Amino acid sequence: MTGNNQKWLDHNTFHHGEFWDILKLVEEKEKKGLKISLCIPTLNEEKTIGKEVLILRSELMERYPLIDEFAVIDSGSTDKTLEVASNFGADVYLASDILPEVGNKRGKGENLWKAIHQLKGDIICYVDADISNIHPRFVYGLVAPLIRREEVHYVKAFYDRPLNYSSGLRSSGGGRVTEILIRPLFSLFYPELTNIVQPLSGEYAARREVLENIPFPIGYGVETSHLLDLYDTFGLEAFAQTDLDRRVHRNQTTNALGKMSFGILQTFFNRLHAQGKIDKLPDLETFYRRFEVEDGVYSQIAQEVIEEERPPMIEIQGYLNRNQ
Amino acid sequence: MTIETNTKDAALESLLKDMPSLIEGLRENRETYLTDAVLLGEIPSPTFGEEDRVRLALDRFRENGLDDPEIDDLGNASGILPGSEGSSSILVMAHADSVFGSDVRHVLNVGSDYITGPGIADNAIGMAAVVGLPNLLEKLGVHLKDDLLLLINTKSLGIANLEGSRGFLETKQRPIRAGICVEGAEQGRLSYSGLGALRGQINLRLPSNYDWHRFGAAGAISHLTRFVSQVMEIPVPKEPKTKMVFGEMHSGSSFNTSPRSGSLRFEISSEDDEVVHEMETQVNELCEQYSMETGIHVMMEVVAKRKNCGIPFTHPLVKTTRSIMSEAGVTPAVDPSTGDLNSIILAGHPGVTLGLTSAENVREANESIKLEPLYSGMAQMITLLRAIDQGLCES
Numbered sequence: 001m002t003g004n005n006q007k008w009l010d011h012n013t014f015h016h017g018e019f020w021d022i023l024k025l026v027e028e029k030e031k032k033g034l035k036i037s038l039c040i041p042t043l044n045e046e047k048t049i050g051k052e053v054l055i056l057r058s059e060l061m062e063r064y065p066l067i068d069e070f071a072v073i074d075s076g077s078t079d080k081t082l083e084v085a086s087n088f089g090a091d092v093y094l095a096s097d098i099l100p101e102v103g104n105k106r107g108k109g110e111n112l113w114k115a116i117h118q119l120k121g122d123i124i125c126y127v128d129a130d131i132s133n134i135h136p137r138f139v140y141g142l143v144a145p146l147i148r149r150e151e152v153h154y155v156k157a158f159y160d161r162p163l164n165y166s167s168g169l170r171s172s173g174g175g176r177v178t179e180i181l182i183r184p185l186f187s188l189f190y191p192e193l194t195n196i197v198q199p200l201s202g203e204y205a206a207r208r209e210v211l212e213n214i215p216f217p218i219g220y221g222v223e224t225s226h227l228l229d230l231y232d233t234f235g236l237e238a239f240a241q242t243d244l245d246r247r248v249h250r251n252q253t254t255n256a257l258g259k260m261s262f263g264i265l266q267t268f269f270n271r272l273h274a275q276g277k278i279d280k281l282p283d284l285e286t287f288y289r290r291f292e293v294e295d296g297v298y299s300q301i302a303q304e305v306i307e308e309e310r311p312p313m314i315e316i317q318g319y320l321n322r323n324q
Numbered sequence: 325m326t327i328e329t330n331t332k333d334a335a336l337e338s339l340l341k342d343m344p345s346l347i348e349g350l351r352e353n354r355e356t357y358l359t360d361a362v363l364l365g366e367i368p369s370p371t372f373g374e375e376d377r378v379r380l381a382l383d384r385f386r387e388n389g390l391d392d393p394e395i396d397d398l399g400n401a402s403g404i405l406p407g408s409e410g411s412s413s414i415l416v417m418a419h420a421d422s423v424f425g426s427d428v429r430h431v432l433n434v435g436s437d438y439i440t441g442p443g444i445a446d447n448a449i450g451m452a453a454v455v456g457l458p459n460l461l462e463k464l465g466v467h468l469k470d471d472l473l474l475l476i477n478t479k480s481l482g483i484a485n486l487e488g489s490r491g492f493l494e495t496k497q498r499p500i501r502a503g504i505c506v507e508g509a510e511q512g513r514l515s516y517s518g519l520g521a522l523r524g525q526i527n528l529r530l531p532s533n534y535d536w537h538r539f540g541a542a543g544a545i546s547h548l549t550r551f552v553s554q555v556m557e558i559p560v561p562k563e564p565k566t567k568m569v570f571g572e573m574h575s576g577s578s579f580n581t582s583p584r585s586g587s588l589r590f591e592i593s594s595e596d597d598e599v600v601h602e603m604e605t606q607v608n609e610l611c612e613q614y615s616m617e618t619g620i621h622v623m624m625e626v627v628a629k630r631k632n633c634g635i636p637f638t639h640p641l642v643k644t645t646r647s648i649m650s651e652a653g654v655t656p657a658v659d660p661s662t663g664d665l666n667s668i669i670l671a672g673h674p675g676v677t678l679g680l681t682s683a684e685n686v687r688e689a690n691e692s693i694k695l696e697p698l699y700s701g702m703a704q705m706i707t708l709l710r711a712i713d714q715g716l717c718e719s
Contacts, residue, residue: 050434051362058359063387080436087436089355132431133366248431 005195012152012240013197016141022064025140029147035068036143037121041111043075045129046084052127052134053088059136066140069119072129073098073111081129093118099318105308107218108202113310116211117319123147124211128202132248141242142205153238154206154230158197159247175200176254181261182224185268189277190228192236199227200264203244210238212313220260221267221307228271255290259305262288266307332716336644339707339714340651346703347652349464354699356463357449357456358439360384364455365441365448366430371421374399374478378420381455381476388458390474398478398491405458405472407713413473414712415503415673416457416705417489418450419480419664423687440692445508445683449693451476453506453680453702466706468713470501480664483523485628489667502641502712503668503675504705505661508693509686511701512649513679514656516642517634518666520600521593522626524607526551528575529621530584540618543582545575547620552588554614558606566594568603593662597631633669634660641674641717648707652700674717678705 019025029036038056042049049072060067072085072092086092096104098114112126123146125139142155178200186193193199200223214229216222230238252260266284273281287302313319369377382401385393390403401420404413422443424430432441432448439449454474461468473496479488507513528548535541552570560566568590575586594600604626611622635642637658649656661677668675680701682694711717 046435047433050436051432054355054434055359055362058355062355084434084436088434135363 005192008192008195008236012145012237014141014145014240014242016137016242016244019137019140019144022060022066022136022140025144025147026064026066029066032147034123034147035121036066036123036125037069037071037115037119038067038125038127038139039112039115039119040072040085040090040127040129041075041108041115042072042077042081042085042129043108044077044079044081046077046080048132048134049081049129050084050088052129052131053085053090055134056127056136056139057089060139066143067125069121071115071119073115073118075106075108075111099316101318102310102316105218105310107308109216109218109222110310112222113216113218113313116208116313117316117322122208123205124208125205126203128249130249133246137244138203138247139205141244142203145240145242146205146207149240151237152240153210153234154226154240155204156196156198156239156241157201157203157244157247158241159201159244177257177261177264181264189272190231193227193231195236196227196239197241197243199223203247210234212319215312216310217263217267217307218310219305219307220263224264225267225271225309228268228275232271232275258290259288259303263305263307266305270307335714336647336711336716339710339716340647343648343651343700343703343707346464346706347699350460350699350702350706353460353463354695356459357452357702358434358695360455361439361444361449361452362432362434364451365432365444368424368426368428368430369420369422369443370425371423371479371481371484373426374420377451378476378478381420381451384455385474388455390458396492396495398488400478400488400492401476402492402496403474405461405468405474407468407470407472409469410471411469412499412501413471414468414709415473415475415500415668415675416454416506416709417475417477417503417664417668418454418506419447419488420451420476420478421481421484421488422446422448423481424689428689437695438692439695440690442689442691445681445686445691445693447506447508449508449680449698450506453705457706460702461706464706466710468709470713471498472709473498473500477664483525483627485523486630486664486667489664490670493667493671493673500671500673502717503665503673504708505663505665505668505675505677506705507663507677507679509681509683510657510679511681511697512654512657513659513677514642514645514649515659515661515663515665515677516637516639516645516675517660518630518632518669519593519595519660519662520597520632521591521628521630521662522600522604523589523591523628524604525625525627526555526588526590526607526611527621527623527625528586528588531619531621534584534619538619543576544584544586545582547614547618547622548573548575548586548588551610551614551622554610555590555607558603558610560603561594561599564595564599566592566596566599566603568592591662593660595632595660600629630662630666631670633666635669635674639674639717640719641676641712644711644717645676645678645704645708648704648711651707652704654700654704676708678708680705
């Protein structure tokens with residue numbers, strides 16, 4: 001490990017316990033005149049959304065006014081996600097109702113991107129909806145470095161990630177896609193970014209001026225693209241990361257992770273090309289292919305995964321009008 | 325009827341009239357206590373291992389501005405919300421311990437009208453009601469003359485024998501006007517007496533030189549079941565009301581190995597302390613007889629014992645509680661307590677135990693509480709506090 005990497009790790013890696021005094025954070029936030037928005041993107045999360053809204057609103061808006069605005073942005077849930085979320089006081093939006101003139105695309109990245117338009121905060125914090133052990137640290141641990149350190153633009157979460165199996169919890173290390181796909185790719189092309197412990201974590205906070213200037217893949221590649229685009233522009237110093245201890249979430253099948261990796265690879269190769277790290281990029285296939293065997297018969301399953309991207313929000317006329 | 329009685333009746337009538345708006349206020353402010361219930365409930369808190377949960381309760385006491393927030397030698401967390409006069413105190417308490425061990429996954433699920441997860445009814449929601457009381461009273465505009473002494477007590481369940489609440493009341497030298505024990509479930513529960521009870525553990529062990537060829541030789545499980553059959557022959561009187569419950573039995577570790585030891589946990593409870601004593605003697609005699617006849621070591625260990633205590637059904641505290649329940653549309657279910665109420669009454673204070681809401685699968689991993697009844701359950705607790713504060717619960 002180089003001295004710079006170690007220096008960055010020492011200086012830009014936090015533990016949520018450093019920010020336990022939320023009242024102090026609120027004072028610092030108010031002193032700097034910052035507004036903070038929290039966005040939870042959802043699609044059929046009725047089992048966990050109630051607790052997330054209840055705890056984060058109650059602790060971080062009512063008890064300690066760290067968060068100024070809290071929205072659930074939904075992709076069209078067919079379960080009771082919207083009912084439960086609004087029942088506990090969240091502002092609930094359908095992604096398709098935000099900036100309707102740009103149309104609707106289905107994917108988590110779409111919700112995150114539209115949140116930039118819908119929410120007013122100087123800092124936007126994103127928290128996934130499937131966290132079983134939600135706690136205020138998932139938010140204050142991420143926004144605190146942005147409140148305290150002006151040179152930090154983007155804060156990623158990392159944690160122990162036990163997976164929720166029917167037989168109980170089992171440790172997963174850094175996440176399977178991270179360890180098998182992302183870390184090898186970063187080691188090859190962006191060695192400095194290997195300092196980010198969990199590059200795919202769904203919890204992060206960033207400054208508006210950063211978020212509005214980067215494109216958003218609407219699917220699996222959104223977290224990867226953020227890192228690559230911001231690193232290209234600002235370098236590693238713009239990043240920080242916070243240890244949030246344990247995060248309990250659903251286990252995903254290996255097939256689902258394969259599909260996710262396929263989407264991430266599309267984003268990754270496109271960035272490599274755009275940033276001049278590889279010369280020629282052939283037309284990439286958009287079908288993810290895998291095999292199934294039933295009664296001794298093998299058959300190929302092909303699923304289309306197209307990583308569409310939204311342009312930087314700053315290029316959208318509706319957003320510019322809103323700012324005027 | 326005296327002038328004073330008329331005045332008290334009118335004062336109670338006025339409090340009862342406030343209940344519908346109180347229920348609405350509690351519904352509107354539910355985030356405060358539901359969040360505390362989830363945050364407290366997700367911290368494992370087995371009896372004798374309540375430290376982490378109690379620490380959060382103490383943090384809340386501090387955050388809510390209580391005077392003298394502290395954790396005592398027994399691990400109890402307490403704090404005082406000063407009243408406008410403060411000449412006496414009202415004790416409101418909930419136990420922190422749960423039947424679930426630290427190895428159980430303590431994750432609660434929140435739906436629109438329910439919360440599910442281990443220990444939410446017994447007693448995370450009860451704790452949350454106590455911890456959140458200062459904030460709620462402030463938001464609801466309720467101001468008391470008495471000091472409010474809030475207690476999250478440890479070591480309540482099982483073999484702990486109410487050690488936490490007993491110790492607190494023995495050492496806390498404050499004038500206490502009355503006490504309320506808050507339990508998550510079941511709404512309508514009204515306890516104003518503590519039942520005389522004995523909790524015992526039968527330990528059965530085969531000696532190291534046990535003769536497996538002897539007539540009647542068998543493993544610990546066979547002996548334990550034979551012994552339980554004999555204990556079940558002990559007459560249990562219907563009057564005074566008496567009950568014997570076999571709650572837990574352990575022995576063995578595989579399909580085909582005869583175990584050499586086993587244990588049985590049971591409870592005898594009765595309205596008459598003498599009956600409990602007589603039954604204890606009979607179980608002890610059976611142990612002795614069985615040991616001598618079989619060559620097996622059978623011993624009874626008394627892990628908890630408490631005497632009957634209580635206040636009369638006609639006590640103004642009970643009478644007022646019944647009126648409040650009636651106004652809230654709740655039918656009182658009179659149920660003598662074997663819990664912390666005993667500590668309050670044995671310390672010489674009048675007290676009742678209330679249940680806040682409806683629950684299902686209590687003490688199972690999918691324990692669940694309903695939210696809709698909770699608001700009236702909380703309202704009955706706060707109205708009772710106001711009634712005690714106004715002196716309506718004294719003779």
